[in-house]
Amino acid sequence: MSDLATDREIDRSKMQVSDEVAIEINKMNKWYGTFHVLRDIDLTVYRGERIVIAGPSGSGKSTLIRCINRLEEHQEGQIIVDGTELTSDLKNIDKIRSEVGMCFQHFNLFPHLTILENCTLAPIWVRKVPKKEAEATAMHFLEKVKIPDQANKYPGQLSGGQQQRVAIARSLCMKPRIMLFDEPTSALDPEMIKEVLDTMIELAEEGMTMLCVTHEMGFARQVANRVIFMDAGQIVEQNEPEEFFNNPKSERTKLFLSQILGH
Amino acid sequence: MSNLHADTVAFVRDTMLPQKEPPASTVGLLGWGKKNLFTGPFNTIVTILCTAFIAYVLWMLIPWFFSPTWNATSLGECREMLTAAGKVGEHGTSGACWGVIRERWIQLLFGFYPAELYWRPILAFVLLAPALAPVLFSDKVPGKLLIFSAIYPFLFPWLLWGGTIWSPICAALGFVILYAVVKYGSEAIGQLGAIIAAVVAALVWWLFLSGYVQDGLAAVIPLAIEPVASRDFGGMMLSITIGVVAIACSLPLGIVLALGRQSDLLIVKSLCVGFIEFIRGVPLITLLFVASTLLNIFLPPGTNFDIILRVIIMATLFSAAYMAEVIRGGLAALPKGQYEGADSLGLDYWQAQRLIIMPQALKISIPGIVSTFIGLFKDTTLVSVIGLLDPLGLSNSIRADQAWNGIVWELYMFIAALFFLFCFGMSRYSMYLERKLQTGHR
Numbered sequence: 001m002s003d004l005a006t007d008r009e010i011d012r013s014k015m016q017v018s019d020e021v022a023i024e025i026n027k028m029n030k031w032y033g034t035f036h037v038l039r040d041i042d043l044t045v046y047r048g049e050r051i052v053i054a055g056p057s058g059s060g061k062s063t064l065i066r067c068i069n070r071l072e073e074h075q076e077g078q079i080i081v082d083g084t085e086l087t088s089d090l091k092n093i094d095k096i097r098s099e100v101g102m103c104f105q106h107f108n109l110f111p112h113l114t115i116l117e118n119c120t121l122a123p124i125w126v127r128k129v130p131k132k133e134a135e136a137t138a139m140h141f142l143e144k145v146k147i148p149d150q151a152n153k154y155p156g157q158l159s160g161g162q163q164q165r166v167a168i169a170r171s172l173c174m175k176p177r178i179m180l181f182d183e184p185t186s187a188l189d190p191e192m193i194k195e196v197l198d199t200m201i202e203l204a205e206e207g208m209t210m211l212c213v214t215h216e217m218g219f220a221r222q223v224a225n226r227v228i229f230m231d232a233g234q235i236v237e238q239n240e241p242e243e244f245f246n247n248p249k250s251e252r253t254k255l256f257l258s259q260i261l262g263h
Numbered sequence: 264m265s266n267l268h269a270d271t272v273a274f275v276r277d278t279m280l281p282q283k284e285p286p287a288s289t290v291g292l293l294g295w296g297k298k299n300l301f302t303g304p305f306n307t308i309v310t311i312l313c314t315a316f317i318a319y320v321l322w323m324l325i326p327w328f329f330s331p332t333w334n335a336t337s338l339g340e341c342r343e344m345l346t347a348a349g350k351v352g353e354h355g356t357s358g359a360c361w362g363v364i365r366e367r368w369i370q371l372l373f374g375f376y377p378a379e380l381y382w383r384p385i386l387a388f389v390l391l392a393p394a395l396a397p398v399l400f401s402d403k404v405p406g407k408l409l410i411f412s413a414i415y416p417f418l419f420p421w422l423l424w425g426g427t428i429w430s431p432i433c434a435a436l437g438f439v440i441l442y443a444v445v446k447y448g449s450e451a452i453g454q455l456g457a458i459i460a461a462v463v464a465a466l467v468w469w470l471f472l473s474g475y476v477q478d479g480l481a482a483v484i485p486l487a488i489e490p491v492a493s494r495d496f497g498g499m500m501l502s503i504t505i506g507v508v509a510i511a512c513s514l515p516l517g518i519v520l521a522l523g524r525q526s527d528l529l530i531v532k533s534l535c536v537g538f539i540e541f542i543r544g545v546p547l548i549t550l551l552f553v554a555s556t557l558l559n560i561f562l563p564p565g566t567n568f569d570i571i572l573r574v575i576i577m578a579t580l581f582s583a584a585y586m587a588e589v590i591r592g593g594l595a596a597l598p599k600g601q602y603e604g605a606d607s608l609g610l611d612y613w614q615a616q617r618l619i620i621m622p623q624a625l626k627i628s629i630p631g632i633v634s635t636f637i638g639l640f641k642d643t644t645l646v647s648v649i650g651l652l653d654p655l656g657l658s659n660s661i662r663a664d665q666a667w668n669g670i671v672w673e674l675y676m677f678i679a680a681l682f683f684l685f686c687f688g689m690s691r692y693s694m695y696l697e698r699k700l701q702t703g704h705r
Contacts, residue, residue, distance in 0.1 A: 071603050090611070098609030108604030111702055112622050121618060122608035154702035174608060 005197045005218040014207040017225060020047040021080075022178055022209045023068060028077030030060075030067060037063050038074070039233045047177075050210045052220035052241075055230035056256060061213045064230070065180045068211070069100045082177060098126050101171030105183040107163045109155035115142065115166050116151040119173045127174065134173070141169040145199050161192025165199050172203075179203065181212040217261060221245060229253045326350070327359055335362030337666035363667050364677050370661070371677065374497015374652045380425075380489065384500050387422040390415065391507065399692065402699075416511075423504065425490040427481040433473040441465040493571045497652035499681055505571065506640040506685075509578040513639065514632070516579065517586025518625075522616065524591055535587070542584035547642055550577040555649035574646055582639040589635055593628035594620065626700045633693035637686045644682075654678040 023045040030038040037060045045051060053061045066072040067079060070086050070093050079086045081096045110118050119138035123129040129137070142148045145165035147158075155163055164184055171179060181200065185193040197219055204210060204223045214220070220227050220241055227244040229237045229252075237244070237253045245261075248254045288294060300310045331348050335341040341360035345351070350358045364371075373381060394415035397408040417431035441461045448457030481487065496504070523535030542550075554573040562568060597620060605615035625632070647656030658674040661667050 069607055071606060094609050094611055097607055100607075102607040104600060104603065104607075106598075106600050108598075108600035108607075110601065110604065110619055110623075112626065112700070122610060125614050125618065126609045156702055170608070 005216060005222050006194075006201055010201060010222060011205045014205060015048065015050070015225075016207065017046050017048040021045070022047045022049070022082065023211075024078070024080040025068075026078040026080075028067065028074050028079060030063065030072065030074045030076075037233050038067070041077070041235060043228070043235065045178075045209065045211065047209050048207050049226060050204050050208075050224045051212070051226045051228060052224040053211065053213045053228045053230060054215065054217070054220065054256070055236075059230045060233040061230045062182050065102075065182055065211050065213055068178075068180060069097050069102055071102075094126075098122070098174055099177050101168075101174060101176035101179045103164065103167050103171060103179070103181045103184045105187050107155070107160075107167045107187075109163055109167055109170070111155050114152050114154055115147070115158070118155065118166060119170045122170070123173050138169070138173050141172045142166070144172075144202070145169045146195075159192060160188045161195045164188065164192075164196045168196075168199055168203070178209045178211070181210065181214065183213050183215070185214065185216060215260065217245070229256065231256075327357060330358035330361060332358065333361045333365055335360060336366065337362070338668065338670055339666075359673050360670055361673060363661065363670050363673055367657075367661050367667075368677070370498060371654050371657055371674075371681075372499045374501060374657065375495045376491060376497070376500065377489075377495065380491060383422045383425070383488075383491075387419050388500075388503065390418065390422075419508075421488075423491070423496075424493070425488045427477065427485070427487040429477045429480040429484075429486070433477045433480075434469070437465045437469045437473065440468050493569050496571060498654055498657055501571070501646070501651060502640070502643040502653050502682075503685075505575055505578055505643045505646065508575050509582060509639055509643075510636050512575075512579040513582040513586050513635075516583035517590055518621065520583060520587035521590035521594060524587060525594060539584045539587050542581055543588070547578070547581050548645055548648060550581055551645060551649050553577070570649075570651065574649070574651065578639060578642065581642075582635055585635045585638075586632065589628050589631035590624060592631060593624035593626075596627050597623055626697075629693050629697055629700075633689055637689055640685060640689070641682060654681065 021044055023043070025041050025043040028038060028041040029036070041064060053064065055061045063072055067074045067086075068081060073088075074086075082099055084092050084096055086092065086096060109115075110121070113121065116135060116138055119142065120131065120134040123134040123137065124131055139148055139151065142151055145168055147162055147165055147169075150158055150162060150166075155166065158166065168179075168184075184200070185196050188196060193216070197216060200210070200212070200219070201223055212219070212224075224241050226238060227241050228235055229244070229248075229250075231252050237248065237250050239249075244253075245257065248257055288297060301307045330345065330350065332341045332344050335344055338360055341358075341362055342356045345356035345358045348358070350356055369378075373384065376384060393408060394412045396404045397406060397412055417435045421428065421431040441464070444461035444464050445454075445457050448460055451457075452460065520535050520539060523531050524539065526532045526535070551574060554577040555570060558568065558573055601619055601623065602615065605619040610618065644653050644655045647653050647659070650656075652660065655678065658678060661674060662670060
């Protein structure tokens with residue numbers, strides 16, 4: 001694994017963490033049946049933060065970010081996104097989902113729609129944006145992820161890296177204030193990982209609040225302002241990347257880092 | 264080249280190879296034949312044997328088909344014609360008796376529908392084409408035609424059964440009421456409340472009010488065409504009427520049932536499961552008997568509930584249950600990620616179903632849906648058992664005629680050809696649709 005996500009200099013002028021709270025999670029617990037997946041999670045995310053969540057598989061990191069837009073339901077505690085608490089109220093859920101963008105490991109593009117239609121669907125139906133305007137926005141973001149020429153193709157005709165960039169553009173078309181990434185590069189070939197990471201870095205450079213579950217430690221080192229290490233459903237350690245990588249405190253973190261950075 | 268290790272392992276290509284033509288024996292007609300008919304000795308023998316068998320069957324059948332009996336007016340006359348033509352085998356004359364088709368084809372198509380009104384069913388079925396076109400070929404036909412598709416369901420029964428023009432208009436008004444109450448009621452009493460109120464209002468209109476309004480309007484402005492009774496319907500016209508209406512109604516009903524079966528709401532789910540399992544567990548013929556005899560016992564005396572309408576309802580419910588299971592298969596085949604993708608963008612349940620889930624689930628289920636349609640269309644022949652004169656029922660009554668007593672093959676063959684035409688058409692359309700909806704290799 002390459003140690004760095006990019007060779008270029010990262011522009012940090014807009015990467016500023018404000019003291020406005022974007023997401024607040026208090027004593028959140030979740031069970032799958034009788035299995036306790038998330039235990040007493042406390043986490044406050046400030047606007048402009050770029051958080052990388054790492055940890056062994058099964059540690060609950062995907063479940064955690066999926067709780068933030070209620071793809072998974074939590075049973076105890078509080079999740080407050082942009083000032084709105086997530087309850088079973090469907091109106092709140094749809095409101096939060098339209099403010100929070102999400103990228104999945106397997107992209108989850110809609111295979112029966114073209115790239116452009118994938119990007120305009122939600123703005124047109126959820127935000128009630130006129131079609132022309134939605135298309136202009138979509139083309140703007142497709143240009144940003146550098147695939148405007150594929151706009152009229154179907155997802156099945158694109159490579160994995162291109163599909164993931166479309167998925168990012170599709171989320172951006174909703175003008176989200178927070179972006180969640182659930183292992184966006186784990187299903188990709190090494191050559192394509194870079195193009196997706198580049199897109200994510202550009203997004204970070206614009207000051208987007210991001211939560212990424214990823215194994216790309218180079219990305220964590222260069223882009224994140226905070227790394228969270230999870231194991232067995234709880235937050236074990238969190239710190240600035242420099243400290244986290246060079247000076248891990250817990251034994252569990254040390255073991256994990258030695259395993260994933262060792263080769 | 265030496266045998267040194269370095270010489271055999273290290274290799275650098277300095278010129279790239281150009282593209283070459285494939286060998287002549289693998290392309291074109293020759294290549295196709297070699298690949299599909301004559302691969303190896305076993306396949307070659309099978310090909311030769313099958314060709315010989317097909318040739319033999321055709322050799323025996325074709326003389327039977329080419330038979331000079333087109334103008335015969337009875338089976339006896341057919342036999343005389345065949346004897347005169349020298350077509351006599353060991354078991355008497357051998358040859359088709361086409362006279363029965365010439366004499367009775369129009370009856371096999373229209374049953375006992377009044378001959379001077381044939382233009383009405385013909386017009387109704389001709390208009391079916393422009394009504395279906397925007398639905399079936401949405402990319403080739405202007406979308407404005409959809410307005411006609413919306414009017415057609417009211418025009419169709421009026422043309423067939425006749426009567427006052429006010430009855431289809433009043434039926435359509437029910438839908439206007441439904442729409443208006445949903446649209447303007449949502450603000451006042453919420454969406455769910457408005458939908459329930461709308462259904463109740465529409466039912467009240469259809470069941471109690473529309474009859475009076477219709478009679479009143481008919482008395483003031485008597486615009487009517489000659490009514491035709493259901494017992495005069497028959498032949499292919501009857502099969503197509505039942506088939507088309509039941510097909511058109513069973514798909515949406517099937518979708519609703521499939522969604523209901525997947526619902527988290529316990530009551531909705533149990534109702535759907537119960538309905539589907541009950542209908543699938545009962546033969547269609549029992550449902551048709553219920554429609555023809557038992558329903559009269561349960562309905563209040565004096566209710567005039569048309570027999571064809573009853574049969575259509577039963578056929579619709581029957582195929583909707585199968586349709587629901589076919590569509591559920593399509594829903595189950597969709598990856599969970601599609602639901603999550605739709606959810607994560609903030610689409611609500613109905614938007615996600617309509618825009619993301621159903622288009623894909625229906626596409627996956629096309630072969631099953633069309634099989635159900637074809638099955639339903641062929642099942643319409645069962646109505647002969649409850650005394651409706653579909654083509655099969657008519658073939659019995661034609662045989663009851665002294666002149667054609669004993670004729671079997673020609674009639675069944677003609678009816679089979681008619682059904683094949685429609686079923687094969689549906690099958691080809693489904694293949695066209697699958698090709699059209701193919702997007703990439705996923």
